[in-house]
Amino acid sequence: MVDYVIMEWGSAALRWLHVIAAMAWIGSSFFFMHLDAGLRPHPEIPAGKGGAAWQVHGGGFYEMKKHLVAPASLPAELTWHKWQSYMTWLSGFFLLGWIYYAQSSLYLIDPAVRVLSPAAAAGIGIGSLLAGWIVYDLLCKSPLGRNETLLAVLGFGFVVAMSAFYAQVFSGRGALIHTGALMATVMSGNVFRIIIPNQKKVIAALLAGEAPDPALGKQAKQRSIHNNYLTLPVVFLMISNHYPLAHTGAVLPLLVALITFAGAVIRHFFNGWHADHSKAPWWCWIAAALAFGAAMALSWQAAPGRQSWLAAERQIAAANPAMTEQAIQIVQGRCSMCHASQPVWDGISAPPKGVKLAEEADILREAKAIGLHAVLTHAMPPNNITEITAEERATLALWLTRR
Template structure:
């Protein structure tokens, strides 16, 4: 079991690394094409079907790019499809959801202080919300209501606010933010997989068959691409938020998540306006700063909840760690070396809340954080940072020995 824990940590690292790489590729290409599309000039030679064109310079070379509003008169011999970046990002993200929040559901997904439910129920709710969220969004977009894109986006925002509240009533704050981001990312990838690429394939098939493509397919794909454009930045924030308890472990966490979506709109509006040469709306940055300061204020008056990392009772894996040989010694070690910072009210100068929301004051809390304690302070010397509390090598060995004893 001990060896599997080490392997699991590296597997999680590898998947996370891959997820970041693919996300960079997807977001980078997405932002590039949005900027390109908005910045096109009318075609100088007015060739049939050419909607716009642009000259660009990069890496010592010059590029001449043309966009056809529907499609070119004939299919080119080579055609690059931008889809695998999206698919790979979603697949690796879902793998991370399994490795962290499903495998570690007792610690990261379920918070008895929020809703005391079995882990299997929490996992089913998680999966169900992602599936239901996509199909509900897709149906709204395809309805007559979705014909007005501005009206549609206002309605979608209201729905996202409702989902932010709902997730915080079911999962831990950390998991609630992660799931809101995962649902948004599912919508974005679903747009690519279920709408944008299929529509482009229909147009391609028409060209090959020498039929005139229907422009409605491009219009629909454009709508979904616009949604993805405005959702990207909030998703990044929500995915990074699990490292910052002031965002997720506060009383007003669902309001904070809701405001993040507005910040994504203001930031993207600025860049979209500049790329489309429609002015330089500096007010968007002022609005973004104000929204961010509101988030800071909400996090301060909400205060991180220590209950975020503590269950009402020991159960499952935590009970196993609490009854393993060496637990009493480890409890003394952790309380002596770690709890001055990892406390509901830290006594270390400059700290006003427990780092990462992890509280290690009681035996129950220590048992629940067994894996992280072992990885951070036993297998590595990451904690205490710079060994400020002078944890001895023998104490680190005791932590590892206790973890091994608990896992056979």
Template sequence: MYDFAAIGAWLEFAVRWTHVITAIAWIGSSFYFIALDLGLHRDRNLPSGADGDEWQVHGGGFYHIQKYLVAPDKMPDDLVWFKWESYSTWLSGFALLFLVYYLGAEFYLIDPAVMDLNIWQAIGISAGSLVLGWLAYDWICKSKFGDDNTRLMIALYVILVGLAWFYTHVFSGRAAMLHLGAFTATIMTANVFFVIMPNQRIVVADLKAGRIPDAKYGKIAKQRSTHNNYLTLPVIFMMLSNHYPLAFATEYTWIIASLVFLMGVTIRHFFNSMHARKGTPYWTWAVTAVIFIVIMWLSTAPMFMGDEPEEATGPALRFAEAEGFDEVHDIVLGRCSMCHAAEPAWEGLLWPPKGVRLETEAQIAKAAREIYLQAGISHAMPPANLSFIEDAERAKIVAWYEGAL
């Protein structure tokens, strides 16, 4: 039983590491090409017929880069396609969603104080929202409404705000933020898979066949790339938010999420303008700072933890009824609850770390796996063993958890 819990924790870590690596690759290449495209010199009459070029230096060497609006005279055989960075990021992200929020739905996805869902219902809403959200977004982009890019961007923002409100009224605060990020990331990867790459394949096929590609394919791909450009930074914020209860554990979580999307716009506007040599609009940083201050203010509102049920239910009930629970309950109250409480007694703490409360039997039983891994198998908790938990007490936590399995 120990091996299963430890392997599960390491599997989650491995998938998370993979997700971060692939995300770095995707975001890095995306930001690079955005900066490159905006910074190209298009005022030169290049003999190659290219639309623009730029000289760059990196790693001790110089690079001369040219961009062709259509294609060079001869299509190269070794054309590099940038797609797997996006695909692997989404696939690893969904795997992490499955491992953490689907397999641990009772702990991380469902909050009975928000909406008392069955596990299958919560997972269904989660997966269904990602699919239906993409279909709705794609339909709007392809409709007449989507012909106006400014109007479309405003509509997309309204949709994201509405979805933020929806998620916070269905899932736990932590899961709501994460799902908003997952929804946005799904749009971004689907843009690459269903729109940008197919359009590029059509253009390449036309060029190889000696046909002139229709300009609409480039226009459509550019529109979706622009959306991805402005959505990237908010996605990163959403994915990091699960480590910071101040971001997800208040009754204003959906407003905080809505403001984060605005910060994504202001920050990207600065860099896009700078890379396009259209000036350095430093006012965007002032606006970003103001928005962030508002977010900080909203986060200090009363914490929206939601009262736990008086009695443990579901899988947590097994741990509450297991042999040794009474001893573990006393250990946790004595060694952990001074910090993990609605009003922490430890000096300097204004809220429970990671939003985890360990004051009632139900809360302790529900957090059984985390207590086992953090304070039983490993010595991660308490930090620096500040509450002086003894090895014998850790052994009792291990015996209790493994005995309940």
């Protein structure tokens, strides 16, 4: 029993930490991108070597100056921005392990996709994150990396290809969370392996009285821009587990492509907007809306229960009063072992997400949720662990359309 309490609160604590660290990281990243874009020439700073911006916050006025090269003598107090990133990655990694590797039969392994042992699933997950970073880093350092546009296209293709790979081995939600974790690993890797070490080298050169290698700053800037464009897509992927229509296996890589595009293009708008409101690229919103709409339509087209639901709608005329009875029996037979006040499923101590499906009144009240999670999509039962049949799902569809 104690292990249930530990699993539950452990997950809550890790997620709490992860969300807070990510807010701090993304918040500071947005702040500096905004500041950079808003800098204007300043008389004390030579042209092309930085700039200044004024901001007002919390009742005070801030005059912020940017020096592209470090000052001749370093200030006594120099704040580094790195722990937000490291903490986000570490807490995210442990949260991934806590939920997806420690409880993989519920969340990660879908035998209809691939039969894996928990150790193999975790090995593939962790190995792919490491391999993903290595491939990305080599790509950036290769001659191809000198062409920014080509690199962006290749990086985008790489992420989509990895999501296609994940969709071949993991459950839908497992595939999406790993695609997000891969992007996040690239982002934190950029901070840990490139941006911060390069800044340290620049400072060491200055302290030694030498001119720092300008390539170091250029490389750090390139990685920093990648991170900027990845922030919005990664956040969507991190919350995607709440949206079963987003984990539709057959079209999952296409959904990842559309959402990544939409997130990156919105970021692009804000980069332009902060630099100069009058030149903001408004087309970005249209492009993002089109991509998002396409993702919606695609997930609906590909939803595994779409055909049987449509068929049920066509049969609606032949009303059958026994329908509700049958639906309740199916839900009690396939869902209530977990979704009851006192679940009998090993490893589940309380109805997941507070959704109870044992009493008739509860089932009737949750009809919409049943439709979304067990009929239109096959998010529930998790990985079809209680073996609900296609006929039973079709019966639920009929019941839902007749209510």
